[in-house]
Amino acid sequence: MPADVHQSIGVLTRQLHDALNGLGLTDKVKGWAGEIPDAKSRLSYIARLTGEAAEKVLNRVDQAKAQHDHIAAETRRIGALIVKDPVAAVAKGHVMNFLTDVEAATQQVDQHLTEIMMAQDFHDLTGQVIAKVVTLVANVEEQLVQLLIQTAPADAVVKAPTPPAAAAELKPVLEGPVVCPEGNPDVVTGQSEVDDLLASLGF
Amino acid sequence: MANELRFLVVDDFSTMRRIVRNLLKESGYTEGDEAEDGVVALQKLRNSNFDFVVSDINMPNMNGFQLLSEIKKDEKLKHIPVLMVTAEARKEDIVLAAQSGAAGYIVKPFTKATLEDKVSLILTKLGLK
Numbered sequence: 001m002p003a004d005v006h007q008s009i010g011v012l013t014r015q016l017h018d019a020l021n022g023l024g025l026t027d028k029v030k031g032w033a034g035e036i037p038d039a040k041s042r043l044s045y046i047a048r049l050t051g052e053a054a055e056k057v058l059n060r061v062d063q064a065k066a067q068h069d070h071i072a073a074e075t076r077r078i079g080a081l082i083v084k085d086p087v088a089a090v091a092k093g094h095v096m097n098f099l100t101d102v103e104a105a106t107q108q109v110d111q112h113l114t115e116i117m118m119a120q121d122f123h124d125l126t127g128q129v130i131a132k133v134v135t136l137v138a139n140v141e142e143q144l145v146q147l148l149i150q151t152a153p154a155d156a157v158v159k160a161p162t163p164p165a166a167a168a169e170l171k172p173v174l175e176g177p178v179v180c181p182e183g184n185p186d187v188v189t190g191q192s193e194v195d196d197l198l199a200s201l202g203f
Numbered sequence: 204m205a206n207e208l209r210f211l212v213v214d215d216f217s218t219m220r221r222i223v224r225n226l227l228k229e230s231g232y233t234e235g236d237e238a239e240d241g242v243v244a245l246q247k248l249r250n251s252n253f254d255f256v257v258s259d260i261n262m263p264n265m266n267g268f269q270l271l272s273e274i275k276k277d278e279k280l281k282h283i284p285v286l287m288v289t290a291e292a293r294k295e296d297i298v299l300a301a302q303s304g305a306a307g308y309i310v311k312p313f314t315k316a317t318l319e320d321k322v323s324l325i326l327t328k329l330g331l332k
Contacts, residue, residue, distance in 0.1 A: 114229065114315055117222055121312050124216040125290055128261060174261040177290040177311070187292040191317050194297055194308050203301040 032140050042133050045179040046126045053122040056115065064112040067105045074098055128176040208331065209252060210235035213244040213270065214259040214288075219311075223257055223288065223318070230319050241265025245273055248280055254331065255322070260289040260296065268303065275304040284325045288313065 078098045081089040089095050181189045188194050210232055212223045220237040227235065236251070238244035240262045248256070256274065260267030267287055274280045284306035289296075292310050300308050306328075307321045326332035 114226075117225055118312075118315065120218050121222060123218040124214070125311060127216055128290060174266065174291050174296070175293055176261055178292045181292065186294055188294060188297065188310060189292070191310055191313060194310055197294060197297055198301055198308065201298060201301060 032143065035136050035140065039133050039136050041179045042129045045177070046129055049122045049126050053119045056119045060112040060115050060119075064109050067109055067112075071102055071105050074101060125177045129179065132176060207234060208232055208254040208326070210255045210257060211244060211247060211253045212237040212257045213239075213241065213262070213267070215239050215262040216259075219259065219288075226315050226318050227257075227322070229315070230322065232322070241267065241270030241273070244270055248274065248283070249277075253283060255325075256283055256285045257288055257322075258285055260287055260291045260300075268299065271300065271303050271305055284329060286321055286325060288318070 075098075078089065078094055081094050178184070178187045178189075181187050188197065210224075210227055212220050212227070212235060214220045214223065214237075217239070220239075224235060224237060227233075232255075235253075236247055238247055241258075242265045244256070244258065245265070247253070256270075258267045258270055265273075267289060271285050271287070274283060274285060281304075285304070286307040286309065287300050287305050288309045288311065290311045291297075297308050306325045309317055309321055323332065
């Protein structure tokens with residue numbers, strides 16, 4: 001990098017630093033810097049939850065399909081036995097065994113379907129976290145616009161845009177899913193802790 | 204008796220409403236309805252008969268705490284058990300829910316067994332099972 005460019009960047013940085021100090025915005029900038037890791041944690045949480053949900057669904061589908069294929073093959077085999085000799089198929093227990101197999105398989109497939117349904121809870125949890133990130137981005141954007149206006153030359157000042165109403169609406173009232181529960185004594189990490197807490201209070 | 208109970212499932216995410224209702228159906232509780240927030244839930248509770256409420260907390264318009272408070276203030280509704288099913292994991296929220304009259308508290312993500320156990324426990328305590 002040429003020395004004069006380097007020097008120009010240094011001068012601009014100093015001017016920006018002075019401007020921020022002069023406008024009392026240093027603390028705000030520090031605040032934004034603190035929010036970025038929070039947003040990163042939240043996005044990582046979303047990636048993890050969606051990944052786990054997809055993995056769980058695909059595993060359950062694989063297992064259900066294998067059981068489905070087994071029942072389909074058994075149905076063809078028993079069908080052929082019945083066509084060949086219906087009395088023998090019943091007398092030798094092939095039909096009864098098949099019915100037992102079908103009942104067991106349908107129960108297992110039902111469990112897979114329930115787990116696939118439960119895996120969709122990521123939509124709720126990630127939706128709440130996404131809403132928080134959207135709010136954070138909207139806040140940073142709004143403050144950056146304010147900074148731009150306050151530091152712009154007088155003849156270039158334009159009216160500040162009104163923050164989008166949607167951002168305000170998305171602002172969650174409560175904390176939502178805990179993205180990093182580790183080392184936080186104020187939150188529970190699972191249902192057993194909820195039960196213990198309520199029991200300790202006599203509920 | 205238990206299978207005839209009417210459940211109201213309250214959550215702003217339709218996915219979660221479907222999950223909870225399907226789990227309740229699998230447990231034999233086939234009767235019920237759903238609402239997307241506390242305001243709609245309160246209207247439905249006042250216009251129809253329900254025996255059990257399963258409610259999220261973080262919702263627009265009227266959150267789960269506000270809904271719980273409204274239910275417990277209403278002479279005609281206060282007997283209805285309210286099970287909170289929520290991602291709110293702060294201890295102070297759990298304690299607040301219990302002190303406000305919630306019959307139970309489940310943190311998301313949860314399992315089918317957890318929901319079944321809590322519903323069963325509450326119904327047994329109330330003599331409805």
